[in-house]
Amino acid sequence: MLRLSALIAALALLPFMAPARAQTPLEAGARIYAKKCSECHGARLRNPGTSFDLKKLKADERARFEKSVLDGKGQMPPWRGALSEEQIGQLWAYVREYAYE
Template identity: 45%
Template sequence: MPLSTLAQATGGRFEAAQIEAGREQFHRTCSQCHGRNMVNAGTTVYDLRKFPTDQAERFHQSVVQGKGNMPSFKDALTPEQLAVLWAYVGSRGGKEN
């Protein structure tokens, strides 16, 4: 399911199970650079707690294509994994759910 469809289907909100699956995926895939629970100084990598919550497609493109020093995860993540990652990032780690 495209991320924009996921966001529309949930009214911009995410279910707790999606966020938790996203948290687990984030910790496997993203936390090494973006910090545990998205907490980092934001000086060498993007602070994902500040990612615009209305830009699901931008998030998707950044992850799939890579951006700056971030490599592409096109062949490493399934559409389902991308969707739950967005649920985690788009909900600010469940803090805005």
């Protein structure tokens, strides 16, 4: 009986013993995208045809990405001050993961 209760106590503690897993940049980027960008750029980067297809950005276009995001472009508001450098890097990781090439 004693052993059973010890086992139950150990099992109850398990969720708290699992090491906290840090979010990867990709996961963080996906979250920020869903909150701030998907409304215009489409859920999961699926371009609704009314803005810019972010999957078209190429690997060497990070500077263009950052500039457009920070300064805004056309109908898109600037995100300077609203997003940190780190968050923009996470968004870039997300965009690159699903890019066409």
